[in-house]
Amino acid sequence: MKWIEAEGNTVDEAVSLALQKLGVDRSRVDVEVLDPGSRGFLGILRSRQARVRVSVRETPETVIREFLETLLKEMGMEADLEITSHGEYWSAAFSGPDVRFLIGRRGDTLNALQLLVNLVVNKKLTEKVRIILDAEGYRQRREETLRRLARRLSEKVRKTKKDIALEPMTPQERRVIHMELQEDPWVYTVSKGEEPHRKVVICLKR
Amino acid sequence: MRELIEFLAKSLVDDPDAVEVNQIEGEKSVIVELKVASEDMGKVIGKQGKIAKAIRTIAKAAGAKAGKKVIVEIIS
Numbered sequence: 001m002k003w004i005e006a007e008g009n010t011v012d013e014a015v016s017l018a019l020q021k022l023g024v025d026r027s028r029v030d031v032e033v034l035d036p037g038s039r040g041f042l043g044i045l046r047s048r049q050a051r052v053r054v055s056v057r058e059t060p061e062t063v064i065r066e067f068l069e070t071l072l073k074e075m076g077m078e079a080d081l082e083i084t085s086h087g088e089y090w091s092a093a094f095s096g097p098d099v100r101f102l103i104g105r106r107g108d109t110l111n112a113l114q115l116l117v118n119l120v121v122n123k124k125l126t127e128k129v130r131i132i133l134d135a136e137g138y139r140q141r142r143e144e145t146l147r148r149l150a151r152r153l154s155e156k157v158r159k160t161k162k163d164i165a166l167e168p169m170t171p172q173e174r175r176v177i178h179m180e181l182q183e184d185p186w187v188y189t190v191s192k193g194e195e196p197h198r199k200v201v202i203c204l205k206r
Numbered sequence: 207m208r209e210l211i212e213f214l215a216k217s218l219v220d221d222p223d224a225v226e227v228n229q230i231e232g233e234k235s236v237i238v239e240l241k242v243a244s245e246d247m248g249k250v251i252g253k254q255g256k257i258a259k260a261i262r263t264i265a266k267a268a269g270a271k272a273g274k275k276v277i278v279e280i281i282s
Contacts, residue, residue, distance in 0.1 A: 067217065074210040075268040101267045109267040112260035119257070120217045195254065 002066065003055035011036060011050045018054035028062075030055050060129045061085070063121050064092055071113070077102060079135075092117070094135040103135050107142060110135055111170060143176050150180040153202050158186040163203045165192070174200050207276055210268055211238045214261055219246035235275035238265065242280075250280060 004021055008014030015031055022029070037050030056062060061083050068081055072094075079096035094102050103110050114133040121129060132139070146169075153164050166177065177200045178189050187202050208229040216222040224243035229236060240261075242250055251258045262278045269276035 070213060071210075071264075074213050075264065076271055077268070098271065101271050104263065104267055108263055112263035115256065115260045116214065116218070116264070123218070196256065196259075 002062075003053055005034065005051060005053045007049040007051050009037070009049065011052060014050045014052040015054060018052060022054065022056060024056055028057055028059075030057055058125070060090055060121065060125060060127070063124050064090060064117065064131060067117060067120050068092060068113075071117075075101075089130040089132055091132045091134060094133070099135040099138075103138050107138060110138060142173070146173055146176045147180045150177045150202075154181055154184050154187045157202050157204050161204055163201055165201045166199050168193070168197045168199045171198075174198070177202075207236050207238050207265060207268065207272075207274075211240055211261065211265060211278060214264065215240055215242055215250055218249045218257065219243065220249065221246055235277060236269065237277045237279065239279050239281050241282075244282065247280075247282060 002022070004018055006014045006018035006021065008017055011033055014037075015026075019026060019029065032053040032055075033050070034053055035048065035051040038045065038048045040047030064083055065081065072079055072081070077098040079094040079098050079102060082093045082095070084091050084093075101109065102113065104112075110133055114131065117131050117133065118129075121131060149166075153166070157164050169177070174191055178191075181187055181189050181202065186205055188205055190201050190203065191198055192201050193199055208227050212225060212227045215225045215227065219225060219242050221243040224241075224246065226241040228239040228241075230239070240250065249257070250261065252260075258278075258280055262276075265276040265278050
């Protein structure tokens with residue numbers, strides 16, 4: 001958990017100083033008064049500064065952000081991060097000059113980052129959250145590419161009357177192919193092989 | 207690269223104090239050796255090496271930007 005200690009003439013002053021340093025507003029923190037301070041009295045008693053400990057309350061968003069921002073820094077990547085809640089899942093989207101490195105070949109870096117952010121965030125939080133990572137609309141583009149590929153290959157299967165096995169894909173990607181061809185009158189699809197080499201095979205209906 | 211692997215490993219394991227990372231720097235490549243508590247091996251390897259593969263993929267991406275080949279070795 002992220003927290004800092006701060007001092008001020010009064011408790012309120014110490015809290016505002018801490019909030020400024022943390023860059024968050026009052027509603028997102030817990031405050032513990034370590035010393036309420038004292039004003040002193042006619043120069044006989046010395047005045048004491050108020051001391052507080054201010055901690056940022058952990059929400060899925062703060063935990064996701066903290067992990068991904070540190071990770072970006074350690075990877076030497078320059079990218080902005082936008083985190084959004086969609087009810088049953090969270091999305092975190094990268095944008096900026098280094099997204100091509102963050103996506104990787106056929107999204108393999110993005111998928112690796114997605115696996116780890118899910119593991120680490122769920123280790124820290126008590127509630128279970130699901131996080132989907134994206135970078136400059138990559139997921140949407142990839143889905144469209146897969147749909148086109150599915151249609152093109154189903155055509156080929158129909159013409160050549162030979163089944164076609166696609167390259168290994170993630171469960172989400174395989175799902176796109178299955179969905180795209182489920183109504184196709186000429187072909188049907190099955191998944192074969194073991195993860196992570198599991199692939200879709202497009203077969204001719206006989 | 208050492209800090210990256212150390213950060214990832216410490217985020218994944220139950221015993222972050224036992225994480226040890228060693229870096230051997232070559233001209234065009236970097237070898238990073240990762241050691242974790244034996245009870246935490248599963249946390250950095252995963253089923254069918256899924257987590258280890260993800261760590262290597264991320265290290266490779268960081269290396270690609272830095273212009274270096276990165277090899278991550280998990281030592282038991």
